[in-house]
Amino acid sequence: MKAFETFETPSAARVNYINAEYGLKSWLLTRDHKRIALLYLGSISFFFFIGGLYAMFIRLELLTPQGDLLASTTYNKVFTQHGIIMIFFFLIPSIPATLGNFLVPLMIGAKDLAFPRINLLSWYIYLLGGIITIYALLAGGVDTGWTFYAPYSTTFSNSYVIAAGLGIFVSGFSSILTGLNFIVTIHTMRAPGMTWFRLPLFIWAHYATSLVMILGTPVVAITILLLAFERVAHVGIFDPAAGGDPVLFQHLFWFYSHPAVYIMVLPSMGVVSELIANFSRKNIFGYKFVAFSSLAIAVFGFLVWGHHLFVASQSVYAGMIFSFLSFAVAIPSAIKVFNWTATLYKGSISYDTPMLYALGFIGLFTVGGMTGLFLAALAVDVHVSDTYFIVAHFHYIMVGGALFGYLGGLHYWWPKISGRMYPEGWGRFSALVIFVGFNLTFLPQFVAGYLGMPRRYHAYPPEFQVFNVLSSAGASILGVGFLIPMIYLVWSMRYGKLAEANPWHLPGLEWRTASPPPTENFLATPVVTWEAYEFAPVEEMRVIGKFRDEEV
Amino acid sequence: MQTSWLPFIPESASTVSGKVDALYFYLSGVTLFFSLLIGGVITFFVIKYRRRLPNEIPRPIAGSHKLEILWSVIPFIIAMSMFAWGAQIYFQNSRPPKNANEVYVVGKQWMWKIQHSTGQREINELHVPIGRKIKLIMTSEDTIHDFFIPAFRIKADVLPGKYTMQWFEATKPGTYHLFCAEYCGMNHSGMIGSIIVMQPTEFDSWLSGNVNQQSPAVAGQQLFQSLGCVSCHGANGEGGRGPTLAGLFGGKVFLNNNQTLTADESYIRESIENPAAKVVNGFNPIMPTFQGQVTPEQLIQIISYIKSLQISNPQSTTPAAPAAKAAPASQTGATPAPNKQ
Numbered sequence: 038m039k040a041f042e043t044f045e046t047p048s049a050a051r052v053n054y055i056n057a058e059y060g061l062k063s064w065l066l067t068r069d070h071k072r073i074a075l076l077y078l079g080s081i082s083f084f085f086f087i088g089g090l091y092a093m094f095i096r097l098e099l100l101t102p103q104g105d106l107l108a109s110t111t112y113n114k115v116f117t118q119h120g121i122i123m124i125f126f127f128l129i130p131s132i133p134a135t136l137g138n139f140l141v142p143l144m145i146g147a148k149d150l151a152f153p154r155i156n157l158l159s160w161y162i163y164l165l166g167g168i169i170t171i172y173a174l175l176a177g178g179v180d181t182g183w184t185f186y187a188p189y190s191t192t193f194s195n196s197y198v199i200a201a202g203l204g205i206f207v208s209g210f211s212s213i214l215t216g217l218n219f220i221v222t223i224h225t226m227r228a229p230g231m232t233w234f235r236l237p238l239f240i241w242a243h244y245a246t247s248l249v250m251i252l253g254t255p256v257v258a259i260t261i262l263l264l265a266f267e268r269v270a271h272v273g274i275f276d277p278a279a280g281g282d283p284v285l286f287q288h289l290f291w292f293y294s295h296p297a298v299y300i301m302v303l304p305s306m307g308v309v310s311e312l313i314a315n316f317s318r319k320n321i322f323g324y325k326f327v328a329f330s331s332l333a334i335a336v337f338g339f340l341v342w343g344h345h346l347f348v349a350s351q352s353v354y355a356g357m358i359f360s361f362l363s364f365a366v367a368i369p370s371a372i373k374v375f376n377w378t379a380t381l382y383k384g385s386i387s388y389d390t391p392m393l394y395a396l397g398f399i400g401l402f403t404v405g406g407m408t409g410l411f412l413a414a415l416a417v418d419v420h421v422s423d424t425y426f427i428v429a430h431f432h433y434i435m436v437g438g439a440l441f442g443y444l445g446g447l448h449y450w451w452p453k454i455s456g457r458m459y460p461e462g463w464g465r466f467s468a469l470v471i472f473v474g475f476n477l478t479f480l481p482q483f484v485a486g487y488l489g490m491p492r493r494y495h496a497y498p499p500e501f502q503v504f505n506v507l508s509s510a511g512a513s514i515l516g517v518g519f520l521i522p523m524i525y526l527v528w529s530m531r532y533g534k535l536a537e538a539n540p541w542h543l544p545g546l547e548w549r550t551a552s553p554p555p556t557e558n559f560l561a562t563p564v565v566t567w568e569a570y571e572f573a574p575v576e577e578m579r580v581i582g583k584f585r586d587e588e589v
Numbered sequence: 590m591q592t593s594w595l596p597f598i599p600e601s602a603s604t605v606s607g608k609v610d611a612l613y614f615y616l617s618g619v620t621l622f623f624s625l626l627i628g629g630v631i632t633f634f635v636i637k638y639r640r641r642l643p644n645e646i647p648r649p650i651a652g653s654h655k656l657e658i659l660w661s662v663i664p665f666i667i668a669m670s671m672f673a674w675g676a677q678i679y680f681q682n683s684r685p686p687k688n689a690n691e692v693y694v695v696g697k698q699w700m701w702k703i704q705h706s707t708g709q710r711e712i713n714e715l716h717v718p719i720g721r722k723i724k725l726i727m728t729s730e731d732t733i734h735d736f737f738i739p740a741f742r743i744k745a746d747v748l749p750g751k752y753t754m755q756w757f758e759a760t761k762p763g764t765y766h767l768f769c770a771e772y773c774g775m776n777h778s779g780m781i782g783s784i785i786v787m788q789p790t791e792f793d794s795w796l797s798g799n800v801n802q803q804s805p806a807v808a809g810q811q812l813f814q815s816l817g818c819v820s821c822h823g824a825n826g827e828g829g830r831g832p833t834l835a836g837l838f839g840g841k842v843f844l845n846n847n848q849t850l851t852a853d854e855s856y857i858r859e860s861i862e863n864p865a866a867k868v869v870n871g872f873n874p875i876m877p878t879f880q881g882q883v884t885p886e887q888l889i890q891i892i893s894y895i896k897s898l899q900i901s902n903p904q905s906t907t908p909a910a911p912a913a914k915a916a917p918a919s920q921t922g923a924t925p926a927p928n929k930q
Contacts, residue, residue, distance in 0.1 A: 110775050182772045188749065189732040193698070193774055277750025280863075283733055284748070317638070318645075323652035348735065349746045350753045353683040357676045364668040368661055375660040376652075378627055381634035385647045388639070396631060403627050407620040410668065414616060414675030416609050416682070420742040423735060423770040484597045487613070489739025491770045494778035498766065572646045 053456065053553040068153035069556055074139035075454070076160050077130060082523070084126040084167065091119035093516060096478075096509040104496035112495040113180040114196065120183030125205050126167055128439050129297060132304035133215055133250075134163070136446045137243050139454060141219055143547035143554060144237050146228025146563040151221040159214035166208025173200035182493060184294070187275030187286040191267045199268055202261040209254045212300070216250030219243050228546070230565035237545055237569055238314075238327055242307025245331035249296045249303070249338065257293035260286065287349055291342035299338040301435055303331055305398065305442025306373055312395035312445050313377045315543045317384025320570040323376040330369035337366040347418045356415055363413035370406050374399060389541075390464030394445025397472045401437025405430060408483065423493075425504075426486025429479045436475060444471070444522065451526065452540045456553040457533030463525045471518035477511025544571050544578050602761040602786060603741035608678050610742070615674070619667060682743070685756040689724035692717075693805060693889045696727065696734035696747040699776035701767065702886065706893065708804035709796060713782030715767065717759055718792035724756040726854060730885050735771035738784050744770055749885075752854040759786040809894025812887055816879065826898040831876060832869040835898040843870040857892050 054071045064072060094115045098106045107115065138156065142149050150156050173179055179201040181190040190198050223244050227236070263274050264286070273279030275286040314321045321327055343351060343359030351359075377399055386392070408430045412418045421427060451459050485504035490497055497505070539548040544567060550559050567573070601607055638647075692715065695702040703711045717723050727736055727747040736755070737744040740763075745755040769780035787795060813819060813826075826834030837852050845868045850856060859866055861883065864876035883891065 104778065109778065113772075113775065113777070180774070186733060186772070189772070189774060193732050277748070283750075318640075318647055320649045320651075322650065323657050326652065326657050347679075348744050349733075350748055350751060353680060356679065360676055360679075361672055364672045365665075367668055368665050371664040372657065372661055374627060375656075378630055378634070379656065381631065381638060383647055383650065384634070384638050385640045385645045386635050386638050388635075396635065399631060400624070400628055403624050404620070407623060410620070410671055411613070411616050414612060414671050415679035416605075416675045416677075416742075417613055417616065418675070419679065419682075419744055420609055420613075420739070422744060423737070487597060488599045489737070489766060489768065491737065491768045491778075493772040496778045498781075571649070574644075574646070 051551060052555060053551060054556045055456070055553050057556045066157075068149070068157055070138050070142050070150050070153065070156055071454075071554065071556075071558075073156050073160055074135050074137075077134040077138060077163070080160075080164060080167065081127050081130055081135065084122050085519075088119055088122035088127055089516065089519065091115050091122065092512065095119060096512040098495065099497070099505045100509050102497050102499040102502050102505075107495070109495040110180060113182075113493070114178035116493060117179055117182050118174055121170065121179070121201060121205065123435075124183060124297070124301075125208055126163075126170065128301040128435055129212060130163060130208075130215075131301070131439065131443045132308060132446060133212075133219070133243060133246055133300075134159075136308065136443070136450060137219065137246075137304060138215070140450065140547055141222055141240060141243055142226070143453075143550070143558055144240055144545060145223065145226060145231050146546050146559065146565065147222060147226035148557050148559070150218045151226060152218050155214050156218055159211040159218070162214070163208050163211035166204045166206075166211065168204075169207060170201060170204030173197040173204060176200065184290060185261070185264060185286075186290075187264065187267070187281070187283045188277065190264060192276050192278065199265045202265050206258050206261045209258050212250045213254050216247035216254075219247040220251070228563045228565055231546075232565075234325065234328075235565055235567075235569050236328075237307075238310035238321060238324070238331075239304075239307040241328040242303050242310070242331045245335040246300055246303045246307075248332075248335050249300050252339070253293045253296040253300070256289060257297075260289040260293070263289075284346065284349055284351065287346055288342065291345045292339070295342045295345065296335075296338045298431070298434060299334055301439040302402075302442075303334060305439045305446075306331065308442040308446035308449075309377065309395045309398050310373075311545075312391050312449060313380050313399075314570045315449075315541060315545070316389060316392035316395065317381050317386045318572045319380050319382075319384040320568070320572075321376065322379035322382070323372075324569065326372055327376050330372045333369040334366065337362065337369070341366055344413055344418070347415055348422050360413055360415050364410065367406060367410060367413070370402075374403055374406075388465070389448075390459070390461060390468055391445045391449035393465060393468040393472075394441050394448065397468065398438060398441040398445065401433055401441060401472075401475070405433030405437050408433065420489075421486055423491055424486035425482040425490045425492055428492050429482035429486060432479045432482075436479075441471075444468075447526070448522075449541075450547070451529070452536030453547055453552050453554065455526075455530050455533070456536050457529045457531075458536050458540065459522075459529045459533060460525050463521060467518050467521035467525075470514060470521065474511050474514030474516075474518045478508050478515055479511070481505075481507040481511075539575070539578065542575055542578070544573060549578065600740045600761070600763065600765065601742075602759055602763060602765060603738075603743070604758045604760055605678070605682055606740065606742040612671075612674050612678065616671060619671075682756075685724040685754055686722045689722040689756050691724050691726055691893075693886075693893070694725050694727040694736060694747065695730060695886050695889070696736070696769070696773075696780075697730040698732065698774055699769070699780040701736070701769075701780070701782055704805055704886075704889070705796075706805060707796060708807070713767070714785060715782070716785045716787060716792060716795055718787055718789040719759045719762060720789060722756060722758045724754060726889070727753050727755070728885050728889070732773050733771045734769045734773050734780065737768040737770035738765060739768070740765035740784070746771055752858065759784075762786050762788055805890040805893035806897040807894075808887075809890035809892070809897075812883070812891050813894055816883070818891075821876070826895065830872075832872055834895050837898070838896045842867075844868060845870045845872070854892050857895060858888055861888065861891065 054069055098112055176197050178196055179198055180196045181194050181198055223240060267274045271279055273281040275281040275283050310321055310327055341359060341363045343355055344363045347356050448459055448464055481504040485501050490501045536552040538551050546563055601610060691706045693704045701713050703715050729747045729749040734747040735744055736747055741757045743755050743757055745753050763786055765784040767782040767784050769777060821829055821831035822834050823829050840852055842850050842852050862878060862880040864878060865874045868874045
């Protein structure tokens, strides 16, 4: 083993992207991808908080079998709005729009994204979608479930369906623009020597995610538009009373919304690939397999929507084909898990907070993925469809998977983003609290689901209470676990220890510039002469260019 | 709900539930095995290869194609075993047996209206005997519902404008949950009921205690008269200006666009609500629509009456009349359908 020398570069007084300009206008009209990432970080954190409050009301209501805390109409709005906010306004933009926006140019050695103005536009569009949705919530809310199934949504619901749909419709364009920006940037703006197979796996994952965003999002936009059109003009598209077909809605909706799961989890897999490799100082095992498995998931992900319709009167033969394809899409995910595990072999593994999240991700994603097989298996899906088994399964993927990757990534790159270290002790402690709280919340739901407890029930038979009490207890631990990092990350922006340019001693390009980086990212164009995850003694992993205050 | 002798498994009370549980155990076993394997290996590596010196750089390891193939092919084979097993049970259950007793289910916000083919009506309750095959023919008056019986491990969406089926054979007397499993609005969680499984003798005496109710077929016959169907289809469905209905159900129908289809509930319903959609070969599209004039329950009654019409009418000469073998209207094991001819 070669020795690894530390190097210190105090960077507080330097000119960087945060202190380059002051004033509200310099933020609201910025074209710097790093500042736009921070705008997104602020807005998605706000929506995460709102979505979390709704979750709290759900768990409080379900403490007792009687529907005694909220009225049933209120409860129905609460779970609907929890889903809409968390999926469309937190999870889908979470990693791509914050970490992706910040890091895609840095990791490939570019000065910015290909279309900086479009990048800013995408944040404004997201914000507009968010404001419309908040209006829908304040005006009276929406009670269709986040799935908006027809004909309930077109004909029977007396709530703000069109306003909520419009919010999602609008925010969809922000994802399309972000995806477009990433694809063009990754194709055209890689630094000299940054070949496709030297790209960090985070970039491969974002490339695959961008494909799904561009190809899938228009379909949900069309679907929501048709739904609104039917609700206003009573044309018979989905409502059988007017000659429509409600199952058509489900096909269209899931054609986007199943791939949307991959929009949430693929970037997280990209983060975890970075964390596993970097915190064990090992090149990723089977780089090309991990890279191409992201693309395979993105492509196959478009062919499995029908597994949401096994009990929805879909043809038996269609059901069998979708079941087969759903099992097939599990293989690329399995390949990733095995490769991450093999990467740890003979590594030099540290137990820093981001690594704890990455290890937690592998465990929870394994459970989430394997329970997905229960749902792909036709006969078992018939029983557990629309029960708490499903609820548990997708929270393992979306929270255990997507959110763990997001939190791990946020801690990992926090020194680069803020120029400050987060408090390591608190970080490890909160990662542990979140892991315990999460499992206590959602493991009992698998059991309640197989026992037959349907989802979206305001009141339930008393024999399910024990599982719901466990779940609510876990949720309160989980809630505390989320509050801790919210507090200490904000605290660290002012009081945290100053971060070095490369606090983890890593070879990636983003670590070869200052923390926080200057507005133009690199003071000289980097030339990449090393492979991805090629660890070397620290003097060989030089900062590219000099810091601006050294030049002056 | 009583739970079975195994922890975390609901009561198993149908011929299918054991099969679903067996697959569930297999899936759980594989999940447990791989989760523990991966968790164990990761824990072992994380402890064994923990960072001992702050500056150490481990030797890089290139990937291994052999391992990649191994851990792609083995999971694929296991996944295919799950696929085949799940698909096999699903496929078997998708075809209701020919000799099943029919029960009509109509879902509406927020109740279940149920009628046996012998006429007994129930609300939010379904009485069934053990050992007999029961086929549910289901539709909705408003939005989508879902008829879910956890103890039987069956569930199917109940849609407006369409008939869906599911069937079961109960194996164990008792009272089991009936849940609506598709979100249907305000009182969705109140759209629940009971499935009461009885010994056949008890069930028969329960049936005989509820005799003064009209069977759906008889009610359907009255509707057939009052709606004026008789003027074209004949007093006994023998046909005239409209196609013959006797013996229609379950047989082949030749349409004027040279297509052929099998007459099932959905086809008959469509022909009542939207007669011009599929016109029988040799006839003109002169029938008016009855959309909005008959409720979903009345539709079920008319269909039930048409099902009961037998082929024994000698006047049938239209192309719609299938060969003599098509008389499955007597798909009635224990409860003979009324046959008013």
